[in-house]
Amino acid sequence: MAPTSDDSAAVPVRLARIGGDGIGPEVVDAAVRVVNAVCDDRIEWVGAEMGWRTFERTDRALPEVTVEILDNCAGALFGAVSSPSHAVDGYRSPIVELRRRLDLYANVRPLKSGPIDTVVVRENTEGLYAGRERWEREGEVAIAERVISRRATERIARFACELARSRAARRGRGARLTVVHKANVLRRSDGLFRETALDVAAGFPEIAVEEQLVDSMVYRLILEPERYDVIVAPNLYGDILSDAGAALAGGLGVVGSANCGEGFCLVEPVHGSAPDIAGRGIANPIAAVSAAALLLERVGFAADAARIDELVAACRKSGPRTPDRGGAATTEDVVADLLARV
Numbered sequence: 001m002a003p004t005s006d007d008s009a010a011v012p013v014r015l016a017r018i019g020g021d022g023i024g025p026e027v028v029d030a031a032v033r034v035v036n037a038v039c040d041d042r043i044e045w046v047g048a049e050m051g052w053r054t055f056e057r058t059d060r061a062l063p064e065v066t067v068e069i070l071d072n073c074a075g076a077l078f079g080a081v082s083s084p085s086h087a088v089d090g091y092r093s094p095i096v097e098l099r100r101r102l103d104l105y106a107n108v109r110p111l112k113s114g115p116i117d118t119v120v121v122r123e124n125t126e127g128l129y130a131g132r133e134r135w136e137r138e139g140e141v142a143i144a145e146r147v148i149s150r151r152a153t154e155r156i157a158r159f160a161c162e163l164a165r166s167r168a169a170r171r172g173r174g175a176r177l178t179v180v181h182k183a184n185v186l187r188r189s190d191g192l193f194r195e196t197a198l199d200v201a202a203g204f205p206e207i208a209v210e211e212q213l214v215d216s217m218v219y220r221l222i223l224e225p226e227r228y229d230v231i232v233a234p235n236l237y238g239d240i241l242s243d244a245g246a247a248l249a250g251g252l253g254v255v256g257s258a259n260c261g262e263g264f265c266l267v268e269p270v271h272g273s274a275p276d277i278a279g280r281g282i283a284n285p286i287a288a289v290s291a292a293a294l295l296l297e298r299v300g301f302a303a304d305a306a307r308i309d310e311l312v313a314a315c316r317k318s319g320p321r322t323p324d325r326g327g328a329a330t331t332e333d334v335v336a337d338l339l340a341r342v
Contacts, residue, residue, distance in 0.1 A: 012041060012042050012043055012044040013042065013044065013074050013299050013300070013301070014044045014046060014072065014073045014074060015043055015044070015073055015074060015075050015076060015077065015295065015299070016046050016047070016048045016069055016073045016077070017032055017045050017046070017047055017076070017077050018050055018051075018066070018076055018078045018079065019049070019079045020049075020050065020051040020053075020078055020079040020080045020081050020082075021051040021052050021053055021081055021082035021273040021275070021278075022080050022082055022272070022273025022274050022275045022278040023079070023273060023274045023275075023277060023278050023283035024051070024079020024081070024273055025079055026278070026279075026281070026283050026285070026331055027079055027269055027284075027285045027287070027331070028077055028078070028079040028288055030285035030288060030289065030331055030334070030335045031077060031285060031288040031289045031291065031292040032045060032077070032292070033335060033339065034289050034292065034308060034335065034338050034339065035296065035308070037338075037339050037342045038304050038307055038308055038311075039296070039301065042301070046072075046073060048065075048069045048070065049063065050062045050078075050081070050094040050098070051080075051081045051082065051094060052081060052084070052091075053082075054094075055088075055091055059090060061091055061092060061097070062094035062097050062098060067098075067101060070098075070102065070264065070266075073264075074264070074265075074299045075264060075265040075266065075267070075295045075298060075299050076264075076265075076295075077266075077268070077288070077291065077292050077295055078095070078266055078267070079268065079269070079273075079288065080269065080271070080272050080273035080274070081093065081094060081273060082273040082275060095259075095268075096129070096131075098259075098266065099259055100125065102261055102266070103125070103261045103262070104124055104260060104261045104264065104265075105123065105124050105125050105152065105156060105159075105260070105261060106121060106123070106124055106155075106156055106159045106259070106260040106261075107123075107238060107242075107257060107258070107259055107260075108120075108121055108122075108163070108257065108258040108259075108260060108294070109238075109242040109246070109255065109257050109258075110255075110256070110290075110294070111242075111245040111246065111249040111255065113248065113250050113316075115226040116225045116226055116245075116248055116249055117226075117229075118221075118225060118228045118229060118230075118231065118245060119163060119229070119230050119231070120231045120233065120238055120241050120245060121156065121159060121163060121231065121232045121233070121238070122156075122232075122234075122235060122238025122239060122241075122242060123156040123234050123235050123238065124235065124259060125152055125235075126147040126149060126235060127146055127147060127234045127235030127236050127237075128144055128146045128235065129235045129239075130145070130146070130147040132144065132145035133145075146186075146189050147189075148189040148190070148193050148234060149192075150192060150196050153192065153193050153196040153197055154196055154200055156197075157179075157196065157197040157200035157201060157232055158200050159260070160177060160197075160230050160231075160232035161177060161201055161203075161204040161207055164176065164177050164204075164207050164229060164230040165204060165206065167229065167230065168206075168207075168229075174208060175204075175206060175207040175208065175229060176207065176208045176209075176228070176229035176230065177201055177204075177207050177208070177209045177229070177230050177231075177232065178209075178210050178211070178212055178217070178229075178231045178232070179194060179197045179198060179201070179209065179210070179211045179212070179232055179233075180211070180212050180213075180214050180231060180232065180233035180234075180237050180238075180241065181193050181194040181211065181233075181234070181237075182213055182214050182215070184213060193234055197232060198211070214233070214237045214241075217233075217237075217241065218240065218241065218244055221241060221244060221248070225245065225248045242257070243270070246270060251324060251325065252269075252270050252271040252272070252287065253269075253284035253286060253322070253324040253325065254284065254286040254287050254290065254312075254316060255269070255270050255287050255290065256268070256269055256270065256287050256288070256289075256290035256291030256292070256293070256294050257269070257291060257294075258291070258294040258295065258298065260298065265294075265295055265298040265299065267291040267292065267298075268288075268291055269287030269288040269290075269291050271284070271287055277323075281330045281331050281332065282322055282323050282329075282330055282331060283322070283331050284322040284324050284334065285331050285334055285335055286312055286315065286316065289308060289311075289312055289338065290308075290309070290312055292308065293305040293306075293308040293309050293312070296308065311341045311342065312338070315334065315337050315341065319334065319337040320333040320334055320337055
């Protein structure tokens with residue numbers, strides 16, 4: 001992910017830390033400790049809250065004071081959110097609301113393990129997740145409207161192209177972009193996404209561009225993940241591809257994710273709140289640490305982000321393993337290993 005500035009940026013940079021629900025506070029605390037060890041005193045952390053526990057206490061999953069705090073930060077590290085399995089009056093996912101409030105239009109999911117070095121870029125504001133649902137016949141037929149706009153597609157395609165170009169420059173090899181759609185069936189909505197994304201990509205002649213139907217893309221990603229560089233997709237397709245790719249990259253416990261807008265970035269591990277292990281000290285902090293590296297890169301600390309990525313890679317190769325990776329290590333064991341490598 002291309003940084004918005006370089007490592008000479010004015011410091012300290014102000015970032016928010018939001019634990020959220022379940023294991024969120026545990027893994028966020030672990031990630032903050034690693035960042036502080038690498039960055040010394042160049043990061044100023046500000047606490048904020050959101051999530052189901054916050055809703056239970058305040059009737060607001062995303063309090064206005066949290067939005068005000070984030071307005072004065074360059075980015076945020078978020079842990080996890082628990083959501084009820086049934087409808088609750090007044091409750092809406094704070095992550096979905098925050099994406100809308102701060103216009104965090106690009107979801108970026110790096111997938112890196114061994115020969116796999118791929119990034120899924122997912123449009124974050126519309127598609128089936130636009131929330132336009134209604135009853136055609138209550139209790140019998142439900143309708144969900146899928147929204148694809150030229151404006152949103154243009155900017156997510158441009159984001160993906162710029163990311164592919166910056167990755168190529170850093171790695172000293174050619175850039176590739178894969179546009180994912182289902183335009184052979186959804187001719188208007190996916191047809192618009194396909195046409196617009198390819199039009200934008202045509203303005204980046206240095207990038208090799210291909211397109212894939214989403215069903216065959218899942219198949220090919222599993223069979224030959226090392227083949228792909230940057231993948232751009234509408235919201236739902238990108239969500240599915242991201243989780244499928246996470247399995248190839250070592251599991252949800254080691255993968256971080258970034259929600260990016262023009263001037264703000266919120267990062268999070270992708271594993272969820274895992275309430276069954278909350279408070280037991282066995283949550284894997286690697287995904288949160290990887291997410292923190294994404295945030296550092298985005299706010300201009302590229303060298304520090306690369307250093308944390310190196311620490312994570314070394315820990316994953318020869319360090320302690322938490323139960324989700326077949327070991328018996330604790331969260332603290334993994335953090336201690338990372339800090340020792342610093």
